[in-house]
Amino acid sequence: MKKALSIFLLFTILILSACSNTAIQQKSEKEGEEPTETELTWLEILEVYSQENLSAQNFFETYSKYIDQFTSTTARNMANEMYNKVVQHLITSKDNKRLYFLYTEGFIKHKEVLSKDLVKSVNQIVADVKIEEDAKKEKIKRILSIIENKNFDSLHSYIDDTLDKETLDSLLSYGYAIEELQKNGETNHFFDLLLSISPLYKGEKNKEIEAFVTKYLALDEWKEKYIVKINNRIMNQEYKGDQVKNIPLTAGMSKQEVVYSAWGKPLQIKIFPTDQGVSEQWIYSDIKHLTFDNNELTGWQE
Incomplete structure (x- = not known):
């Protein structure tokens, strides 16, 4: 009886082992096959x-x-x-x-x-940019604090060449609009200042700023007129001939740097809101165009 049981168990083990080997072989073949x-x-x-x-x-x-x-x-x-x-x-x-x-x-x-090298590089870049972003947030808080305290003299003398121009212009225009409203009421200059505030600003107190503007302008009107104003500002700017240089385009260039390059001013500008901010397409011809994301050059086609 014991001998028969032993033979049965041995036979069972052999069967299971064979099945396992077959499964492993099939898996190996599957992993190695073409897509x-x-x-x-x-x-x-x-x-x-x-x-x-x-x-x-x-x-x-x-x-x-x-x-x-x-x-x-x-x-x-x-x-x-x-x-x-x-x-x-x-x-x-x-x-x-x-x-x-x-x-x-x-x-x-x-x-x-x-790869290990890429992980190391990514971690370093993320750490470096975080330091920059934290510093940017502190500067934005500083400007908003000046506005909240109605220290308009300090606001008019505020200078910062590290914040992107659109963010800085929006925050300063917000403060100037509050000052103008308090001093002179709803003047043409006041509405002009409102239209200098970007409706795509997503930084500190963006909801508060949006509520302030939309108290006097409908949201759609604000967006439409802001885009028209920015387009006109870019298209009508005067640039000296000696400022134009034959330099190659590089990712990260500002709009002003591109205008100062051999590309110069575009024939047309299209602006598209995105989840991350704003994307712009500068059109020079049917096939020649540039792409900016949040005021930085990110791509081009010649």
Whole structure:
């Protein structure tokens, strides 16, 4: 009886072992096979999004959506290589603010597939930009404190060349509008100051500023007239001929730097609100245009 039981157990173990080996072999074959048609389609989508920094967010979102659905090792490795490529391109092009946004907002969340060098670089860039952003927030708080205390003399003498021009102009115009309202009421100058405040400002006390402006202007009217005013300001600015230089475009250039370059002023400007702020397209011809995101040059086509 014991001998029969032993033989049965041995036979069972052999069967289970054979099944296990077969499963491992099948899995190994599965992992090593070529990508399926569906996987190839996903990889093509990722490849398109990996080409430009402007599409980096779409790339990371698409990668997160599909990566766990890849069944072949080949497809997974190709996706991971593109992931490294996109991060590396953001670093090489010095698009630090975009990299910071994508990281802090949780789009770059698969750091485990990055090389050790890239992880180190990303961590350093995020730390450096955070210091800059914290310093920017403190400056904004300082300006708002001056406005809250109605210290308008200090406001008129306030100078800062580190804040982006649109943010600084919006905050100063907000303070000047409060001053004008208190001194002279709802004058034409007061409404002109309101239209110098960006409706896309998302910083400290943005809701309070929006409530102040929309007390006197409808939100749609404010947005429409602000865009018209900014366009006119750019198109009608006078620039000396000797300021135009034959310098190459580089990511991160300001609008003024681009105008001072050989590209000069555009024929047309289109402004588009985005979740991260504002995107502008400067059009020079049917195929020649520039793209700005939050006042920084991010792409161009010649």
